[in-house]
Amino acid sequence: MSDFSGSTFSAHAWGRNEPVYEAIRTMPFNNALADGTLSLERFRHYMIQDAHYLIAFGRGLAIAAAKADDPDGLVQFAEAAKVAVVVERSLHADFFASFGISADEFARTQMSPVCHHYTSFLIGSAHAEPYPVVLAALLPCFWIYAEIGRDILGRAVRPNPYDAWIDTYAGEEFHEAVRAVIATTDRAAAKASPDVLQRMHEVYQRACQLEWMFWDSAWREADWPV
Ligand SMILES: Cc1ncc(CO)c(N)n1
Numbered sequence: 001m002s003d004f005s006g007s008t009f010s011a012h013a014w015g016r017n018e019p020v021y022e023a024i025r026t027m028p029f030n031n032a033l034a035d036g037t038l039s040l041e042r043f044r045h046y047m048i049q050d051a052h053y054l055i056a057f058g059r060g061l062a063i064a065a066a067k068a069d070d071p072d073g074l075v076q077f078a079e080a081a082k083v084a085v086v087v088e089r090s091l092h093a094d095f096f097a098s099f100g101i102s103a104d105e106f107a108r109t110q111m112s113p114v115c116h117h118y119t120s121f122l123i124g125s126a127h128a129e130p131y132p133v134v135l136a137a138l139l140p141c142f143w144i145y146a147e148i149g150r151d152i153l154g155r156a157v158r159p160n161p162y163d164a165w166i167d168t169y170a171g172e173e174f175h176e177a178v179r180a181v182i183a184t185t186d187r188a189a190a191k192a193s194p195d196v197l198q199r200m201h202e203v204y205q206r207a208c209q210l211e212w213m214f215w216d217s218a219w220r221e222a223d224w225p226v
Pocket residue numbers: 050053054140141142145211214
């Protein structure tokens with residue numbers, strides 16, 4: 001493992017979790033998304049679960065906003081919470097329509113086990129943990145999508161049925177928000193005690209692992225076993 005000691009939390013956390021990122025980047029789901037061969041069924045599964053996910057992510061961000069240690073953080077995460085819900089609504093209004101998911105199908109589809117796990121982890125951490133740890137739990141959701149979006153854009157076969165998804169996460173608007181979340185998390189980490197910093201690394205790693213599991217679950221079209 002690389003030694004990132006003395007540098008920022010984000011550099012350290014990224015370095016420690018690089019193998020997880022590399023595993024995500026090369027997953028069958030993301031390879032197939034890039035070359036346009038991903039089955040509609042798998043993407044539909046992913047989108048429905050992501051609509052569930054984004055609402056919970058928005059709630060986690062709203063809790064982060066409430067815990068922010070300054071007004072800038074309050075505004076930043078209140079805005080991010082709003083954007084999560086706006087993106088969820090665009091999934092519903094645009095993606096669901098173009099990929100043939102009816103309101104009824106969405107209403108009938110509960111969270112998958114992994115989506116349930118990931119969202120419970122985010123909401124539970126947001127409620128229970130101090131502000132810097134909440135940010136560390138939320139950071140991979142932003143950062144990994146930004147990196148995956150750009151990576152896929154760089155190798156995507158276009159036109160691609162999933163162009164709109166790729167453009168959302170490769171786009172500069174999203175990346176600007178991600179850089180701001182990285183900066184806020186690093187500022188919070190710089191003031192954190194060793195115990196809190198340790199906790200930040202634990203939740204950051206867990207969120208990275210859950211990101212991998214979220215895509216894997218969509219690839220397997222996983223459902224509750226009973
Ligand atoms: C599972 C998941 N993680 C992160 C994002 C991006 O915020 C998303 N849309 N879905």
